[in-house]
Amino acid sequence: MDGQEGEGRDHESALVPEMNRLRSVLKQAVIEAEQNSQENAELEKQYIRDIERERAEARTARATALELSHRLKNTVAVVQTIAHATPRPDVTPEDARARLQTLAPAHEILFDSNGTASTTDDH
16 A cells, blocks of 8 residues: 555545534434424415415405495485385374384394394394
């Protein structure tokens, strides 16, 4: 064996610890990447669930607003009917006032105590 071969083996044996260290670093990087991938997948699932929940809440809010609008239009129609009937000679101002006052309890029936719309099945 000549001197150059011996130096080459010494140089290679000196690289072994560095190669082992690099393998260890690479292995740790792969493990961390897998963990990050799993965490990102969970975050994406949560994000999708949040969006679906927000969309459902928006649909519910829109449906509630439409129902409220419908009920308000009905109430206005009742008031208009009472107002149109008032000029008749057989309807006194007290009768008209009494008819209008009956709208308040009807309104209470349509809405429960916390201000949310209730269905007619509730009463």
